[in-house]
Each structure stands twice: as C-alpha cells, then as structure tokens.
Amino acid sequence: MPSENPQPAFVLVRPQMGENIGAAARAMWNFGLDRLRIVAPRDGWPNPKAVAMSSGAGRLLDEAQLCDDLPDALSDCTFVFATTARQRGLTKPVMSPEAAMQLAAEKIAAGEKIAVLFGPERAGLENEDIAKANAIISVPVNPEYASLNLGQCVLLVAYEWMRRVGDVVHESTDLGKGDWATGQEVEKLVEHYEERLEEAGFFYPPAKAANMKLNLRNLWSRMRMTRADVQMLHGIMRQMVRWKERGGE
Incomplete structure (x- = not known):
C-alpha cells in the first residue's frame, strides 16, 4: 500500500520505454514519493524492463495506478502541474520546480489532491495534455539542449518536494x-602555545607582543577543532620542544 504521507501523485503520460518508467519510480522513491500513475504505456504493462531499472523501488511499480487516459488519471485531483521545457502558447502560470512544489505542499496541507504530469520521452506532453493542467513547471535548463530524460525530470521535481516538506540538513560535519x-x-x-612561543622569543618586538597574541588567539577561534585536533596540536608543540632540548637544529 502507498505510504500515509500526504504527497502529490506523479503521472507518467504515455511513457515509451520500460527502463524510463523504472528510473522514474526509483527517483520518486529516493525522495519518499510512492503515488505513481501510468497512462497508456506504449509497451504495455507490467513491463519487466521497468522492474529491472527500478533497483529496489519495484513496490511503486506493483502499486502503480494504470490508467487508460489522462482524464481517468486526474479524476480525483483538484490541482494539476504539467512539466514542459517548450513554450506552448497557452496562458498558464509557469513556475520553477521549487515554486511549484512549495505551492503543492501548501495545497496538500489544505486537503487538496495534487498531480504532476510528465510526458513521453520523445516529444513531451501534447498541448491537449497541458490544457488539462492548472500550471506549468519549467525546469531552467540550457536552452540549446532543453531535453530532459523522463527519470531526470522526475528526480528534479521529487527533490524539490523533499526540500519543501523534508527535514533537509543543508550542512553538517561528520x-x-x-x-x-x-x-x-x-x-x-592557546596558553600552551603562548608560553612556548614566549620562551622561543616569537613575540618580538615587545611593543607588538600584545597584538601578536591577540591575532594568534583570533586564529585559534577561526579553527573549530575537535578534541583530537587539540591533543594533536599539544603533541606537536611538546615534540618540537623536546627536539630543541635534545639539540635539534
């Protein structure tokens, strides 16, 4: 059964290759999405090539809703996004994936049912398909090569969904x-280094010593250190002192 997490349905409209359906399922599951609907797949359904490409996301294919046409796939939806990279001459809001998934999250939180349409690999969605959508998602790509693989497009939109609703850690340290x-x-x-550097005559001339110590302390504060780092730096200084005491040059 699909998960209980509120989420949009991803609708693959007339997909042509089983491998791309599998890649789309895998991309969805990477980001916790499992509401897959497939409209009139060219090579029939089920498709063993899709299963092979799904790489662990086969459950999405098993539970996918197979639809005869697009109206059937959208019958329970209240707001629909259509993905396209081409100008269509249709008057609709055009949104980035980020803005679209923000709006989707807001509408789903308000109890609406959302769908995102992805077109067939060769030419994308037809204008007749896009006419059924409320808004367009346009991915900012190289205008000289705007074609995205079906799995790639699904991945981009799914990632933006996760950014909107998931607990995304933007930076961490292991x-x-x-x-x-x-x-x-x-x-x-700091005290250890100041003492040893004082003995070595590093803080010279005396008139500049206070400012040199301040700069050194500021350097330490910019270096966020682990306990292991601190122990290593203590060890480095102790070894240098021992080496000097043994007559090192």
Whole structure:
C-alpha cells in the first residue's frame, strides 16, 4: 500500500520505454514519493524492463495506478502541474520546480489532491495534455539542449518536494568517533602555545607582543577543532620542544 504521507501523485503520460518508467519510480522513491500513475504505456504493462531499472523501488511499480487516459488519471485531483521545457502558447502560470512544489505542499496541507504530469520521452506532453493542467513547471535548463530524460525530470521535481516538506540538513560535519573541543580545552591549547612561543622569543618586538597574541588567539577561534585536533596540536608543540632540548637544529 502507498505510504500515509500526504504527497502529490506523479503521472507518467504515455511513457515509451520500460527502463524510463523504472528510473522514474526509483527517483520518486529516493525522495519518499510512492503515488505513481501510468497512462497508456506504449509497451504495455507490467513491463519487466521497468522492474529491472527500478533497483529496489519495484513496490511503486506493483502499486502503480494504470490508467487508460489522462482524464481517468486526474479524476480525483483538484490541482494539476504539467512539466514542459517548450513554450506552448497557452496562458498558464509557469513556475520553477521549487515554486511549484512549495505551492503543492501548501495545497496538500489544505486537503487538496495534487498531480504532476510528465510526458513521453520523445516529444513531451501534447498541448491537449497541458490544457488539462492548472500550471506549468519549467525546469531552467540550457536552452540549446532543453531535453530532459523522463527519470531526470522526475528526480528534479521529487527533490524539490523533499526540500519543501523534508527535514533537509543543508550542512553538517561528520565527527566520526570524536567530539568538538570545549572552550576550556581550546584555552589550555592557546596558553600552551603562548608560553612556548614566549620562551622561543616569537613575540618580538615587545611593543607588538600584545597584538601578536591577540591575532594568534583570533586564529585559534577561526579553527573549530575537535578534541583530537587539540591533543594533536599539544603533541606537536611538546615534540618540537623536546627536539630543541635534545639539540635539534
């Protein structure tokens, strides 16, 4: 059974190759979408090539709604987006995938049922198909090569859906088994380096020493360190001192 998460239905209109249907299902499942509708696939249904290409997303194909025509596929929908890269001469709102999925999320939250149409690989949706949509999704692509593979187009729209409703972490740091160094640990490191550099005569001339120490502390503060980093830097300084005491040149 499809998941309980509210989401748009992705409608593949007259898809031609089973491999592309499988790629579309895989792209949907990558981003947690599983409401797939297939309208009049050229090579019939089910299609073993679609299953092979779905790579673990076969459940979407098993549960896909097979429709004879587009009105059947859209019978329960209240708002429809159509994806196209070409100017169609039809008066409709044209939205980026990002803006479209933001609107879709708002409408679904209000209880509406949303569909996104994707056309056949060779020429995309016909004007007759797009006339049934409320708005157009246009992907900003190279105008000299605007053709997108069906799976790619599905992936782009599905990704924008996830960005709207998912808990997307835009930046993180993998600490492995370590932890960030505490303020106290960093302060001990600063003191260690200042003491040893003072002994080595680094802070010269005396009139500039205070400003040099300030700049050094500022350097440490710009380097967010783990406890392992701090321990390594302590070790580097201790080894340098030992080497010098042994008469190193």
